[in-house]
Amino acid sequence: MSEEIPLEIQELARQVETDGGVVLAVYREPYSRQWQLLVEIPLDRVEPTPYQRDLSPHHVERLKEVIREIGRFIDPIVAVRTPEGRYWTPNGNHRRAAMAHLGAQRITAILIPDPTIAYHILGLNTEKAHNLREKALEVLRMYRTLMAAHPEAPERTYAFHFEEAYLITLGILYDRKERFAGAAYVPILRKVDGFLDLPMDQAMAERERRAARVEEIDALVAPILEALHAKGLRYPFLKQAILSQVNPIRRKRIVTMSFDEVLDQVREGLARYNVEAVTAEELAQAAAEAEE
Template sequence: MVKKIDRFVDPIVLVSPQPGVYWTPNGHHRLKALQKLKADWVPAIVIPETEVAFQILALNTEKAHNLKEKSLEVIRMYRGLLEAEPRKGEQDYAFQFEAAHLITLGLLYEANKRFAGGAFAPILRRVDAFLPGTFAKTLPQREARAEAVRAADEALGRVVAELKKRGIRHPFVKNYVLARTTPLSRARKTLPSFDATFEKLLAAIEAFDVAAVRYQDVQRSALMAIPAAE
């Protein structure tokens, strides 16, 4: 719209936690776009109550279009709260974060915007939980969890590369391997801990028998994963 009409008609929202410092709980992408266009100024609505920023960020999380955007909004909120609410923690803002695994995925997407979060989300959703303690205490634990997922993803990438060498190229191949290496069964009521889950997952991925996979197996699994039309 900016390029089409040479005007910016949608103001961003700002809060100011201290003089000369401004946060953008709503309008971050628009601000980045204007910075790329080298805009001289940006119309903004300044809200005096700093705490409103996190309520707005929570609304942004609800309306985020995909898992990556939602996770990045959550980790952005997390980092803001780390400074603004040092005595609070994840459990105090569970409603605003919506789901614990979005924090872990947010860290992964920060480091790699192309991270395959959708492949790991079903596992994370079941074993990742809000951690007790202040944000300063839980952030290192979150980073350790993100590292465990990253290690599993790297191992998964090596398996996928081996499958490609065998001519098995399919967009569902990561999900196929994860479905056959996950330590979580659908019927399982008592779930292992996060750490135990990813230790077992990593070991299973590293032991995965690439030679036993056929293209039609992956293709059939992909078709079965497609939800039926209503």
């Protein structure tokens, strides 16, 4: 006996048709048996979620080649419908761009009735591997979108969506300075930069302050790097090594110090840093410890 389709799913199917799309199937997905739609929608109505990383031209070209080679589009994107009749895809932006470049007018999509699922899907997105900069900027864009919609919600509410609190702070830093060496600060930030209980609009102000503190530290590292380069020390991960040497929580599993207490000690360590006394072996050991 066939199940009765819920009214809200019937309404979503009607909206798809009003938008110029076609409903190919209405079904329950196999894990928790929730309702979804398989649809074909106009490509000009599809766009990435506003907090996603930028397109990789190389990846788009590769997808175009694959689609041409097999002669068909076989990997539906995931989409959610906005109240304005647009379709956001949290995991299919490169496929969308490839199809558009190939002149397609429509694209196949799995349409999810719950728009909040778009935030969760980013954690499963394997279409293009993240590097730290891309991930941090993506998290920052997501943060700003959620903050605009829910400014009074505590930041901690969205811990699952953001994955790691320090990515928010690093996102601000990358947004300010494209070539910021964020990886050097991860061993410190991941231990002290936790999620905040403040409402998101207030939490953002605190994030901006924390990013400014990291910028202050970075300004102190710069002349030390230059002095080490002048000594002929130009090894990879040199900045990580310097910071590891002055990191007061480097070997600590449990950290009780606050964000500001740790950065205060890092700053003091950099102020006392003796470029003349440091050896290449010490730097190599510190760089290795930073990765632990």
